[in-house]
Amino acid sequence: MSSDFILEFHDVYKSYDDLSGTKLVLNDIDLQVRKGEFITLLGPSGCGKSTMLRLILGSEKPSKGTVMIDGLPAEGPSRDRGIVYQKYSLFPHLTVLDNVIFGLDLEQFSQFSRYLQPAKYRRERKKHQERGAAMLERMGLGHALYKYPHQLSGGMRQRVAIAQAMIMEPKILLMDEPFGALDDNSRTDMQLFILEQWERTHMTVFFVTHDLVEALFLGSRLLVLSQYYTTAKDHNEGSKIVTDREVPGGFPKPTSFKNSPHLKELLNEVRRSGLDPEFARHITEFDLSHRDAMRTVTPEEWGNGQKEQ
Numbered sequence: 268m269s270s271d272f273i274l275e276f277h278d279v280y281k282s283y284d285d286l287s288g289t290k291l292v293l294n295d296i297d298l299q300v301r302k303g304e305f306i307t308l309l310g311p312s313g314c315g316k317s318t319m320l321r322l323i324l325g326s327e328k329p330s331k332g333t334v335m336i337d338g339l340p341a342e343g344p345s346r347d348r349g350i351v352y353q354k355y356s357l358f359p360h361l362t363v364l365d366n367v368i369f370g371l372d373l374e375q376f377s378q379f380s381r382y383l384q385p386a387k388y389r390r391e392r393k394k395h396q397e398r399g400a401a402m403l404e405r406m407g408l409g410h411a412l413y414k415y416p417h418q419l420s421g422g423m424r425q426r427v428a429i430a431q432a433m434i435m436e437p438k439i440l441l442m443d444e445p446f447g448a449l450d451d452n453s454r455t456d457m458q459l460f461i462l463e464q465w466e467r468t469h470m471t472v473f474f475v476t477h478d479l480v481e482a483l484f485l486g487s488r489l490l491v492l493s494q495y496y497t498t499a500k501d502h503n504e505g506s507k508i509v510t511d512r513e514v515p516g517g518f519p520k521p522t523s524f525k526n527s528p529h530l531k532e533l534l535n536e537v538r539r540s541g542l543d544p545e546f547a548r549h550i551t552e553f554d555l556s557h558r559d560a561m562r563t564v565t566p567e568e569w570g571n572g573q574k575e576q
C-alpha cells in the first residue's frame with residue numbers, strides 16, 4: 268500500500284498501568300508527516316515525547332489506534348526507522364568504523380555464517396567497511412575511522428551515532444534530545460551538521476528536544492505535545508498535540524535566525540502554547556495551522572464539537 272505520508276498516527280492513545288491504576292499518557296493523537304519533513308517535537312517534561320518516539324520505533328504498541336510507517340502499521344523495530352539517543356549508542360570496544368557498520372554486519376551475518384562461510388564474510392565485510400568509510404568521509408569524520416569512542420569529543424561521538432543510524436538508510440531518522448548533553452558551541456556545530464545531512468539526503472527527521480531555540484531553528488514543522496490544555500470537561504488526562512505549525516523563516520534557516528528580532532516574538536508565542544501550565548489553551552484554540560494538521564475534538568471535550576480535519 269502506498270501513502271502520501273511516511274508517518275501517520277490515527278486516533279492513538281497510550282496508557283500505562285502502575286500501582287495507582289491506569290494512567291493515560293497520549294490522548295487521541297493524529298498526525299500526518301510527509302517524506303522529507305524535519306519535524307521538531309517540544310513538550311513539558313513527562314508529556315510523552317519519548318513514548319511517542321517508542322511508538323514510531325515500534326518498540327511499544329499504542330493502547331488504541333494505529334501508527335503507520337509508509338502506509339503500513341509500525342510493528343516492531345525495523346531498519347526503516349533509525350534512532351539517535353542523547354548518549355550511549357556507541358560500543359566502547361569498537362572503532363568508529365566498526366561502530367558505524369555494526370548494523371550492516373548484524374543484518375547480513377549470523378555468528379554461524381561468519382564461521383561457515385569465512386570467505387564470503389570477509390568479502391561482504393570489506394564492502395561494508397568501504398561503504399562506512401565513504402560515509403564517514405562525507406560527514407567529515409574520515410580522520411577518525413580507527414579511533415575508539417573514548418578518544419572522541421561528545422560532538423564527534425554524536426556524529427558517529429548519526430552515521431550509525433544513517434548508514435541503514437532509514438525512512439525516518441528519530442532523534443531523542445541528541446544534542447542535550449553537549450556544551451553550547453558543540454551544540455551549535457551539531458545543529459549545522461544535522462542540517463547539512465538533511466540537505467544532502469532530504470531524509471525525514473523526527474527530532475525531540477526541550478530547547479525552544481533549537482526546535483525553531485532546526486524544524487520545518489513544529490509540534491508541541493502537552494498535558495496542559497483545557498476543555499469543557501473538569502479534568503483532562505493525557506497529552507495532545509496543542510501546536511502543529513510550519514516554522515516561519517524558511518527551511519533550512521540561516522544561523523542569523525538565532526539573533527533575529529522575529530525569534531523573540533516566536534519564542535514567546537511558543538512558550539504560551541502549553542509548555543507552561545499557566546498558559547494552558549482551550550482545545551478549540553490550539554494552533555493547528557499546518558496544512559496537514561488534524562483537529563481532534565470529541566463531543567465531551569467541546570460540548571457539541573466533533574472530529575474534523
Ligand code: ADP
Binds near residue numbers: 284285312316318319
Ligand atoms: P517525556 O519524554 O515527554 O518526558 P515520557 O514519554 O518519558 O515523557 O513519559 C510520559 C509519562 O509516561 C510519564 O509520566 C512517565 O512516567 C510515563 N511512563 C513512560 N513509560 C512508562 C512505563 N513503561 N510504565 C509506566 N509509566 C510510564
